[in-house]
Amino acid sequence: MDVVSVELGERSYDVCIGEQLLGQLALYRDVTFGHKALIVTNHCVAKWYLAPVEKAVASAGFEVDVFTLPDGERHKTLATVESIWTYLLEQKHSRDTTLIALGGGVIGDMVGFAAALYQRGVNFIQVPTTLLAQVDSSVGGKTGVNHPLGKNMIGAFYQPQRVIIDTGVLATLPQREIGAGLAEIIKYGLIWDADFYRGLTAKLSSLRDFTPDIAGWAIKRSCEIKAAVVAQDEREGGMRAILNLGHTFGHALEAQLGFGTWLHGEAVALGMLMAIALSVDLGYLKFELFEDYRALIARLGLPTSYPLSVSPEALYQSMWLDKKVAASQLRLILLKQLGAAFISADASQAQIMSVLSRFQA
């Protein structure tokens, strides 16, 4: 088992990475207090993984309740979180309960948010079961829900007590989800570690190359980079924003296509292609990196264009609802070179529109 520590003073915690960790009761027992716990999951995930987690938590000595949510991003709403709170109150869970998020990013974001606000904050454990959640949303304490007017507009910074990443779950994931997760893994190379990016490019000639060995290596390095960034800027006062490379474009794509049409990682993959194109236009990057990255995501089955049903103008408008908009400026994450990202408010509307128009097909 590998352990990556997220260093945040009294809010520090471990990310445990390895095969067959789901059922290891010590991983839960060490960070659970009180006498009750609630596992929150969805039907798809429950079918595969609820039994071992429930058994481990019960064996660790806790009274375990299970609450099953409907599946999908469209249910990432306040109303769904409210249903968790109602269940907790009905079952008389007190302030010393522990919430266990068993599922993908949607489950993790909502359960973290529910834990942050239930009786002003209770313990929670992330058990991410998608590749995307393992390398991105389960680490770093961003929690929240969507608002009809914008994705992730309502949320809190709230750190878990532990993250348990069982790489065995990847065997049951659809290839499309593996590809979406790889987009965020590639992101860490782009923004932070050129060697990691080059290693991924060399090792991945198709999705089939993402073997358990390579997965373990790539997940650990991704979590290390995320932990390093979060430790320096927990509440996104500045530097943490580089983790959003491609996300302002990506969120606009998700909003205009309708949330859930593309996977988040798919929208981010194309969003990063746009951010790289803009970085090239502004003179920061060579065109070769653009070509290299486009070829990489193409061979992993990720989108390199968006459909004609979406207009560049609508995308541009959607970008203004992004949380990084400050003082009436669009702030975007760009690359100044491979492995180094920065926040820029330099791009003009014409420059952004030029990029957006280029990827409609």
Added chain:
Amino acid sequence: MDVVSVELGERSYDVCIGEQLLGQLALYRDVTFGHKALIVTNHCVAKWYLAPVEKAVASAGFEVDVFTLPDGERHKTLATVESIWTYLLEQKHSRDTTLIALGGGVIGDMVGFAAALYQRGVNFIQVPTTLLAQVDSSVGGKTGVNHPLGKNMIGAFYQPQRVIIDTGVLATLPQREIGAGLAEIIKYGLIWDADFYRGLTAKLSSLRDFTPDIAGWAIKRSCEIKAAVVAQDEREGGMRAILNLGHTFGHALEAQLGFGTWLHGEAVALGMLMAIALSVDLGYLKFELFEDYRALIARLGLPTSYPLSVSPEALYQSMWLDKKVAASQLRLILLKQLGAAFISADASQAQIMSVLSRFQA
């Protein structure tokens, strides 16, 4: 102007107390960033106080929006907070906006909660316009809403950037609200400062004695005590719970009477009488203090009993939904002497029921 500092490291802030502070633009300008601000208030408060606050914030150089909420505790819900978020998104308020809570405790709790979660946290300023909010809810960072199954069950610890207490607003308050605020002021004497309690007892032979001079003195001392307690235990890991003297009883009274039937301070006044009675029963306090306190709240027009429509059994059940319930024990705040409170799990069901039964009339 008096200033009480709440010392919480990077989350420290000032509580400014004085007459005619509402319209002082420097008090807003010093702690507001970005270029937009939103004042959230209700119709009753707006009639008296919106104009000077709006003018001050605008003069300080900010684009000001105003959002008016329906009045009353029954609107302290997630749905109301959602309406604030929708308005902020519609008006394109970004992460550097500032929310200004102009009103009583209901407004302050909801606006703080809205600020805590809008785009994962924006600045906010408390401008409390009831005595209760001035001495209690506006200081210390507790924010939240009620759930149908329990008061304040959903919330966050989130500190304001400043609290502006204008003692001039007390002139327009109904006497009943002055009484309710005095209950919390008296609480600070009971739990922390015997001399302050004795001073209040000596000075207040009726509500009419609560003159501007005495109000300024009592509000400042109350804020100092609250700041001292919060600085030692921001997130209520332990000691901060003493601020809840009478509140477990009080919340049960509010729930059983129907939220809004009594003012919060009225329920707390009777709740503290019950806590004192229990402290006497358990041998911690002399009966004289019980008599002295009962006489004090009676002459301030605060309730010393609850109606026959509420049963002691129902109150007892309601007490179990309190946030302080841990590991299946009722934890209550009791007094070990005048000016010194502690958390106790010692009282038996029979002892608590005996106290509850005594105050039905």
